[in-house]
Amino acid sequence: MLGRLARVLRIMGFDTLYFRSERDIEILARCLKESRILLTADRHLQALAKGWGLRSVLLPSEKLDPWSRGLKIIKGLNLEGCVTPFSRCPKCNGPMETVPREDLVGFVHPYVWNRNKYFVVCKECGQIYWEGSHVKRIREKLGLEHP
Numbered sequence: 001m002l003g004r005l006a007r008v009l010r011i012m013g014f015d016t017l018y019f020r021s022e023r024d025i026e027i028l029a030r031c032l033k034e035s036r037i038l039l040t041a042d043r044h045l046q047a048l049a050k051g052w053g054l055r056s057v058l059l060p061s062e063k064l065d066p067w068s069r070g071l072k073i074i075k076g077l078n079l080e081g082c083v084t085p086f087s088r089c090p091k092c093n094g095p096m097e098t099v100p101r102e103d104l105v106g107f108v109h110p111y112v113w114n115r116n117k118y119f120v121v122c123k124e125c126g127q128i129y130w131e132g133s134h135v136k137r138i139r140e141k142l143g144l145e146h147p
């Protein structure tokens, strides 16, 4: 469940790490070293974070979809002005860069290439993204205009 939230936060442009099996101390040390805000559903971990002087948010178990949840968190942290949609790879958190369409001939299906003007590529994992129908829905959720 929090994995989907992490993807949503990345799509909004937030540098978001997602820990699955790391020990608490490793998570806290990373947050401290990189000045990260800890989002957790684990009360014990949040209490430890407070002890370390870290900013943290305890995520209640709620039936909100990840988008509503993400927007609620961003608003609660007063980070609405920091939303930079599609600047982070939802898959790996790597930064994205716009790539000229011509550079992607042969790298995306001709159907996709012919139907899209804008492409971005993750600098970390190389994943190629384009403005599909899901992006239009995301823009609507974030209240953004189409470019």
Ligand SMILES: [Zn+2]
Pocket: 089, 090, 091, 092, 093, 094, 122, 123, 124, 125, 126, 127
């Ligand atoms: Zn990536």
